[in-house]
Amino acid sequence: MTVHPPLGRIICAGLGPGDPDLITRKAERAIRSARHIAYFRKAGRQGQARRIAEDLLPEGCTEHAMEYPVTTELPFDSPDYIRSLSGFYDEWAARLTALARTGEDVVVLCEGDPFFYGSFMHLYVRLKDQLTVEVIPGLPGIVGCWNVTGTPMTWGDDVLTVLPGTLPDADLRRHMAGAEALAIMKTGRNLPRIRRALTETGRLQDAWLVERGTMPGQRILRLAETDHADCPYFAIVLVHGHGRRPMAEEDLG
Known part of the structure; x- marks a missing residue:
């Protein structure tokens, strides 16, 4: 009989408005213990979420930079923009699911509060019925x-x-x-x-x-x-x- 590892979790850590001192203790614990860290960013940028949490990232953790395919290049309500962003979230939901199926937890960093205009919401609706998803609230910007x-x-x-x-x-x-x-x-x-x-x-x-x-x-x-x-x-x-x-x-x- 094949024994599969237990599924990993997706943990979204809300980081608050930007000052690292405003990160909650719960989010800090999750980040410091993470083996896999994911965060959104523009192509070629460090990423605001990573900058906020930089001093908390554990040595040797694997980073997963989720680079937006578009930001302001197209109108937000244009069909091309919607199609591009939808495919982006579909792809990253699949990649995070595959990683969690190996038994690994993934901590996703999110500025502000994840459920308040946060990009993570789009991953959440794609992941919540497949995996255990924990959302750590953050102070809204x-x-x-x-x-x-x-x-x-x-x-x-x-x-x-x-x-x-x-x-x-x-x-x-x-x-x-x-x-x-x-x-x-x-x-x-x-x-x-x-x-x-x-x-x-x-x-x-x-x-x-x-x-x-x-x-x-x-x-x-x-x-x-x-x-x-x-x-x-x-x-x-x-x-x-x-x-x-x-x-x-x-x-x-």
Whole structure:
């Protein structure tokens, strides 16, 4: 009788917003004990996730760089983009499955929280019915960004609205007009459209641009005072809430 090794696990470690000190203890333990580490990156780049976790990677671990076939070369909703990314996730799901079937665990690194606009979600839906998949939560990038502004993001009954900057202009305006506290992700080359929608809804003067929040090279700018036509991938636009809050004693008397 042939004895097969027990299946390995896929463990996705959420790394938080970028500062390695914000990685959870559970994610750190998983990374330090890993024999196989996988992470997403652009072709020819180190990869942001690997940079965050670099000091935790155990000596001798095998690295699996999952290089995106496209990033911004094609519109995200074009058939070619969808076909290319779908094939990419299919291929890597198969490769990770084959590795796990040899009995090896694989730790996949993911910036922020894996289930919050994370690339790992696309692998998760392909793997979860085939293997044991464990997801270690991480601090979302927006949390790191609003903390570095030094201003509370929501007060009292404020409703927080999170928008991807890839939405059509009309949808951006519609959501912004009714928002109290607002976080806009996926900025990059969408920044001029985001700025225009904020201007048209009267929100521009309250908007902040946080580039590389909690990371080296962090910048915090009032969006109205910048002339950027573009910004890094790791950038978020924030409009803080101004809702109900207890009054200070000096304001009561």
